[in-house]
Amino acid sequence: MKIASAEVLVSSPGRNFVTLRITTDDGFVGLGDATLNGRELAVASYLRDHIAALLIGRDAHQIEDTWQYLYRGAYWRRGPVTMASIAAVDTALWDIKAKVAGLPLYQLLGGKSRVGCLAYGHASGVDLPELFDSIHEHLDQGYRAIRVQTGIPGLDSVYGVASSKNAGAGDSGVSARYDHEPARRSAVPVEESWDTRAYLRHAPTVFEAVRNEFGPELPLLHDSHHRLTPIQAAKLGKSLEPYDLFWLEDVTPAENQAALRRVREHTTTPLAIGEVFNTIWDYRELFEEQLIDYVRSPVTHAGGITALRRIFDYAAVYQIKSGVHGPTDISPVGLATALHLGIAIPNFGIQEYMKHSAATDELFRPTYSFDGGYLVPGDGPGLGVDYDDLVADAHPYEGAYLPVNRLLDGSMHDW
Incomplete structure (x- = not known):
């Protein structure tokens, strides 16, 4: 063939x-x-x-x-x-x-190891009332694990907060979400501001309030988006320990893998890393020194099923689990692939899941399903995703960029 x-x-x-x-x-x-x-x-x-x-x-x-x-x-x-x-x-x-x-593809990977893939959704708000509404909305949709992101006092726009000022806005400045993600359809990236000290003061108060409102059983996740130094990350992980996070994600840029040693020394909060990693070589030190708990690489950016399965098998030796990156910039093809892999591997942890737009689902026609907090791949032959050329023709490419980030003094910072 x-x-x-x-x-x-x-x-x-x-x-x-x-x-x-x-x-x-x-x-x-x-x-x-x-x-x-x-x-x-x-x-x-x-x-x-x-x-x-x-x-x-x-x-x-x-x-x-x-x-x-x-x-x-x-x-x-x-x-x-x-x-x-x-x-x-x-x-x-x-x-x-x-x-x-x-x-179905998962049968070629060894068959099902579980009934479905536990998924977490993205709840956010510029303040606590808005955040609580978002959490309730996700629980009503069936999610059983929630990522929590909030606004920070003094900052207009913060990563992961859907209602932030200019979140997905065009030239008019009117908020117009771009399929639930912060990429903007603009000629150049939008610039945002960041204040680490304000963030470190504010984050523990948010999780205290969420735990008081929603109780101890709900798995909570949080993404720091590579914005902290190792000692700042260690401080955050320590301060969040009373609130029993499922994981703390991307606390520091992990190109310097040894930086995670400092974080690990000071906190027992589970750590998730890797959505910007591309190969198994990015993980060697993190696995062998057991510096992380969850692997975040998506199938789409880490070389496909062949490569990511190797990463997960390597991780399993050290009791490290999967936590595949799955926002809406991973297409239904990429998400379906992650589900076939996730339902088969022995060390599955959790799957990120942001629902795609109706237009996206019309174009790709995925057959995976979400029920009772679990994602399940389709049972038809292959991935269970198609591609409709007529729908695609109605949606041509439009340039868009993720934001960039500056500290309050104007210095460039990790976004």
Whole structure:
């Protein structure tokens, strides 16, 4: 079974997605997600200009060999553009293999290890009343675990707070959410401000209030978005210990893996890291020194099923679990892939889940379901996701960027 075509599809049904569609000479079709938020066209070019021609004529069943061919053969390894491109190819080939077998993809990965994948949603508010309303709304929707993000006194806009000033706003300044995420459809990134001391003072008071309102049983998560130094991260983790977080995410930039030692020394709050990591090499020190508790890499950015399964198997040796990145800049193709993998691996932890827009679901037509707090992949052959070209034609690409961040004195800071 040979690969006959590899099409790069760029669409924007509420936000931008890059999808790879591989078709074999006997008519089987596979999809892969290659979306890289704010740098989508870089991946589209890599696939279209450097990868697609290399795939034509290759045996679609040789997934491992194709992965090694694209990773080792390029010489220039790793990085988000390269690994998102390889992930799209890998996922599309797994989709095809499962369709040829006539089985849902998870059956090729060993079958179900659980009834479903526990999912957490994103609750947020500029103040406590708004946050409480958001938590109640998510609980009413069936979520059984909640990520909590709030506004910070003195700051107009804060990551993860849907109602922040200019959250997703266009030139008019009127809030217009971009499929529930903070990317803006603008020529240049919007600039936001940050105050670490204010954040460190405010965060514990928020979680105290949430625990008092919603009790001790509800799993709560929080994302610091790489904004803290190691000692600041340690201080935050320590201050949040009384509120029993499920995890504290991205407390410090983890390119310097040794920084997590300092955090680990001072707090027992579980740590989740890795949504910006691309390969297994990013995790070696973190795993072997047991500096984290959850792996955040998405299938889309970490080289596909082949590569992420290796990462999870490596993590399992150290009793570290999965916590796959899954906001709406991961397309339904990427989310479906994460669910097939998550329902099969022994060390699943939790799955991030933000519901896509109606237009996105119309374009991709996913068959996964969300019920009782659990996500379950479809039981049809393959991934269980399609791609509607007519719908895509009605939603052409529109440039959009994530914000950038500055401290109050004007210095650039991690966003």
